[in-house]
Amino acid sequence: MEVGAVKVGFIGIGTMGKPMAINIIRAGYSLIVNDVNEQAVQELVKLGAQKAQNPCECAQQSDVIITMLPNNAIVEQVLLGENGIFAGAKPGVCLIDMSSVAPSFTQKMAKRAAEKGLGYVDAPVSGGVKGAAGGTLTIMVGGETELVNQIRPLLEVLGKKIYHVGPVSSGDAVKVVNNLLLGINMAAVAEAFTLGTKLGINPQTLYEIISVSSGNSYALTAKMPNFVFKDNFTPGFSIDLQYKDLELAVQTAKELKIPMMLMNVAQQLFEQARANGLGKEDISAVIKPLEELMGIKVRL
Ligand code: NAD
Numbered sequence: 417m418e419v420g421a422v423k424v425g426f427i428g429i430g431t432m433g434k435p436m437a438i439n440i441i442r443a444g445y446s447l448i449v450n451d452v453n454e455q456a457v458q459e460l461v462k463l464g465a466q467k468a469q470n471p472c473e474c475a476q477q478s479d480v481i482i483t484m485l486p487n488n489a490i491v492e493q494v495l496l497g498e499n500g501i502f503a504g505a506k507p508g509v510c511l512i513d514m515s516s517v518a519p520s521f522t523q524k525m526a527k528r529a530a531e532k533g534l535g536y537v538d539a540p541v542s543g544g545v546k547g548a549a550g551g552t553l554t555i556m557v558g559g560e561t562e563l564v565n566q567i568r569p570l571l572e573v574l575g576k577k578i579y580h581v582g583p584v585s586s587g588d589a590v591k592v593v594n595n596l597l598l599g600i601n602m603a604a605v606a607e608a609f610t611l612g613t614k615l616g617i618n619p620q621t622l623y624e625i626i627s628v629s630s631g632n633s634y635a636l637t638a639k640m641p642n643f644v645f646k647d648n649f650t651p652g653f654s655i656d657l658q659y660k661d662l663e664l665a666v667q668t669a670k671e672l673k674i675p676m677m678l679m680n681v682a683q684q685l686f687e688q689a690r691a692n693g694l695g696k697e698d699i700s701a702v703i704k705p706l707e708e709l710m711g712i713k714v715r716l
Contacts, residue, residue: 425478507533
C-alpha cells in the first residue's frame, strides 16, 4: 500500500510521542491523533494531523494504531475503556504499543486483541527525546513475524535499530531488563560520586578518569556532565518514569518468584527522591538526597 494511503492512529503525544508523531507526518503518512492534552493535539493538527475526539474514534479511522502512553493502567484504559481502541478498531488492524509496560500485561492485552481479530505488537523504545526527534530510536519488537514485517516500514521512520526479539511481549521483556540496568547504574553512579566528592576529589577529575576506566557506564557519560555537574535536572527521563520501570521489573520478578537484590535497593533510592518531591525531575536527581545526607554537592 502507498504510504500516503495508510492512515496511522497515534495516541499519547507527550515527550516521546510528539516528536515520533511529527516524524510519521514528515514521512508522508496520514496521521490521526488523540491525547487528553488538547494543547499537544493542536500542535499536531497545525502540522497536518487530524484530531480524534477519543481513542475509539481514532481507531475507527486507522489502519494501524500506535500507543505511546505512561503506564499499564493508562494503556489498559485507552484500549479497553469506554470509547477505547477495542471498541472502534476494524478487524485486521494492528495495534502497536510502544509504551514501556509489563510483559505479562502485554500478553493479556494481545489475547484480548486476538479475540477481536486485531493484531498486537509490543515495540518499546530506547534513545530518549533526542532519539525520538531524530528518528534514531532503538526499538525492541515482540509479535508474529508476518505482522512485524508488515509494520516494519513504519517503525523504520521512528528508529534506526529495530530488533524483532520474538513473540508478543518479548520486546517489553528486553525493555524491562534494559531500564532495570539504567536504574541500578544511575543510582550507583550517584552514590559513587557523592563518596568521591566527600573524599575531596573534583567531580570533573572523577569523571575524566572513570569514563575511561572500568567504572564507566551510559548513566555516567549521559547524566553527569549534562545534568548533575550543570545543576540541570530538567528531564530527559523523569524519576517517576524510572521508578515505574523499576516497578515493572519488581512485579515481573515477583511473578516469576525471582529474588532481585540490587533492583529493590535502587528502587528505594528513587522512592526516596520521590518522597523529597523530585519525581518530575531527571533521573540524575536521584543524587540529591544522597548529597544532602553527606553535606556536599557534586557540581562544577
Ligand atoms: P509523557 O507523560 O510525556 O507522555 C504521555 C502522553 O500520554 C501525554 O501527552 C499524556 O497527556 C497522554 N495521555 C495520558 N493519559 C491519556 C489518555 N487516557 N488518553 C490519551 N492520552 C493520554 O511520557 P513520555 O516520556 O512520552 O513516555 C511515554 C512512554 O515511553 C512511557 O511508557 C515511558 O516509560 C516510555 N519512554 C520514555 C522515554 C523518555 O525519555 N521520556 C524513553 C523511552 C521510553
